[in-house]
């Protein structure tokens with residue numbers, strides 16, 4: 001392309017990871033070469049309104065962007081419910097003469113449900129616009145921690161044993177669930193929403209008496225809840241980049257400052273440490289990378305993902321915990337640090353992701369032609 005690439009960056013969103021998304025987006029925007037990219041920004045507020053923004057990117061993390069955007073009114077605030085067409089218009093853009101601008105690629109820097117779960121990807125897919133990252137199916141399947149386990153079992157990748165509980169089963173069946181935990185996975189166990197992120201709604205449950213409370217907390221975030229076997233050990237993470245032939249980064253370790261890597265340990269206390277590369281035996285690192293690439297392919301991921309593992313104490317087993325299709329993406333996030341340590345600096349990572357989006361789009365366009 002001899003002109004600049006027109007990129008729309010989507011940030012914010014209605015999930016519990018709204019704030020994280022704004023910080024990630026600032027880093028992405030700061031590192032996009034203005035000579036190569038023509039960038040437009042669209043913010044999604046916590047209550048789901050889409051707003052065009054053209055102000056200072058330093059106002060993204062602080063939240064001031066929203067007031068500025070409302071003040072400038074580059075566009076009427078719009079919601080996808082009932083008015084998805086106007087949201088699409090916002091993405092495609094308008095020239096001053098009312099004609100359509102075009103967009104070459106969208107970078108949805110959105111974490112969590114309604115952003116990282118295939119919904120925004122579906123909108124872009126229907127509109128025929130290339131976008132960075134995983135497609136509908138892989139985004140949705142990785143967002144759902146039960147589907148992740150089901151697919152990975154098929155691929156021979158170990159995950160923690162679990163019991164699935166639906167919200168409306170909690171009160172009527174709590175004693176049955178307690179018995180099942182005792183028989184199948186033991187105490188302590190981990191209770192988590194099947195679809196969520198940032199550790200919201202996740203509880204380590206030590207004894208049967210507090211299981212019900214933990215189930216209700218998880219049920220605030222999702223209708224489906226997983227009760228998982230507690231895997232005692234270290235937490236390892238590996239970054240994956242590519243489409244059908246992806247690469248794995250070096251392996252990193254997270255050392256949470258709290259008892260587990262909860263919301264405070266992730267974002268507030270600031271004392272959790274990351275060790276890159278992780279101080280582990282070479283064959284363990286190879287195992288992690290191999291599982292990370294296999295899992296990426298088994299789930300049908302494209303573009304990027306961060307694959308998180310446990311290294312179980314005593315057995316040294318590598319157990320996959322979850323796959324994040326749009327991981328935290330600031331310059332100091334694990335994903336970008338893992339690539340920096342593997343020889344790909346942050347601005348290059350963005351260039352590669354955009355190229356991968358074009359490649360993937362071309363591939364899927366070819367399959368439409370056949371039908």
Ligand SMILES: Nc1ncnc2c1ncn2[C@@H]1O[C@H](COP(=O)(O)OP(=O)(O)O)[C@@H](O)[C@H]1O
Nearest residue numbers: 160190196197198199200228229230231260261
């Ligand atoms: N089965 C488990 N055994 C031990 N620790 C766990 C388990 N599940 C979750 N955790 C702890 O809780 C954190 C958050 O859980 P995770 O499943 O990764 O949810 P999220 O998608 O919110 O990050 C993990 O990083 C880990 O510290």
Ligand SMILES: [Mg+2]
Nearest residue numbers: 198199308322
């Ligand atoms: Mg996690």
